[in-house]
Amino acid sequence: MLPGGAKIGRWQPVTGGRHAFDSAARNAEPGLVANALCGVEVDTDELQRIAPEIAWIREDTCMACWRVLAARQ
Ligand SMILES: [Zn+2]
Secondary structure (H helix, E strand, O other): OOHHHHHHOEEEEEOOEEEEEOHHHHOOOOOOEEEOOOOOEEEHHHHHOOOOHHHHHHOOEOHHHHHHHHHHO
């Protein structure tokens, strides 16, 4: 993992919105619950699946996650 990877986070559309996650959440065991940067709890199963393209379009970007990432830059 590049040093910048954890800083940037990665976006994933899940039920209720596009949230950003640290690599620790992305790499967590299946069947657990991980927190998005905004604190929302998401099943790791949903977090780690390959999201269908429509999910990227349908779900709104979480502005709380966006602000967390912006503050890191
Ligand atoms: Zn969020």
